[in-house]
Amino acid sequence: MRFGLILGAALLLCGGVAEADIYAYTDNNGVVHLTNVPAGNDRYRMVMRTPKMPVAVARADFNRMARARYQRLIQTAASRYGVSSALINAVISAESGYNAGAVSPKGAIGLMQLIPATADRFGVADSFSPVDNINGGTAYLAHLLRVFSGDLKLAVAAYNAGSKAVIQAGYHIPPFAETRAYVPRVLAYYQKYLGDSGNAADVAPRPVVNAAPQLIQISNP
Known part of the structure; x- marks a missing residue:
């Protein structure tokens, strides 16, 4: 315990x-x-x-310690998929606050709040597993960045509302209150973590047991 x-x-x-x-x-x-x-x-x-x-x-102190636990996994996924660790941290901060056991009312699970369809699409066997969840969520972010030619705002909007909604909005942020609040929130976290030189942890990270x-x-x- x-x-x-x-x-x-x-x-x-x-x-x-x-x-x-x-x-x-x-x-x-x-x-x-x-x-x-x-x-x-x-x-x-x-x-x-x-x-x-x-x-x-x-x-805030609890979240700071939780962030530190996952930095090695985040850095590994960032290198594997070519996604900024600052962006991964920003999405996790906005989605779950580093709570690996988080479940949304819509059924999104884990650190990066993966819905079952997205988890299946990116080969996530266990969405509650920090390793699987971070890898799947980062793979999804990498896919969205390719789809939207590196446009960070559109990729983040699509993470929240789906690619189809962004495309149907004429490659703009969809007119959903949730998405329009979500995008600046994630980007604010992103700028914060970039300012920390990509290191979102204030203390040395510890290994995470995949259990x-x-x-x-x-x-x-």
């Missing part, structure tokens, strides 16, 4: 300030239950004492 993941999940339990201790227990099915208010339940044991800080600050995600249940008191 990785306590960094526990901290990130437990912060969702808090309100405006993250200051509660974090308690956990594992049930008979191997599911990890987390809470910041054990409410007298003697199954919980304290696993982490968190400092008092605004939730936004705590989440199935652990099921975590966040329990209410």
Whole structure:
């Protein structure tokens, strides 16, 4: 069990300030239950004492550590497919905030939020796997950059809305509110990471184990 993941999940339990201790227990099915208010339940044991800080600050620190974990995979995919690592980081930041277990209401999965059709198209066996997801998402970005002759805005728009929508819009950003908000957001991240010389991590990256995600249940008191 990785306590960094526990901290990130437990912060969702808090309100405006993250200051509660974090308690956990594992049930008979191997599911990890987390809470910041054990409410007298003697199954919980304290696993982490968190400092008092605004939730936004705590989440930013968690995201910074999560970014660092995936930089080796991102750099490998960038070299393999000829896509800027800054762009890969920008898409991951906008899509999932470096949450490898993210699932959207539309069924997009993982770090780069791949829908099943895109995952199948680019040979992604397990969209929850950071290795598979980053490789598949980067291959898709490389494809879109070729389709739109290196036009970054159109490639990013197509990542969100699909190539067909961009083409039908006359090779412009489609008139969808979501896409028109998404493109400048990704490009802002892209410029930020370019300014960091392509290094989106503030600390040295650690190897990522390509394993199935652990099921975590966040329990209410």
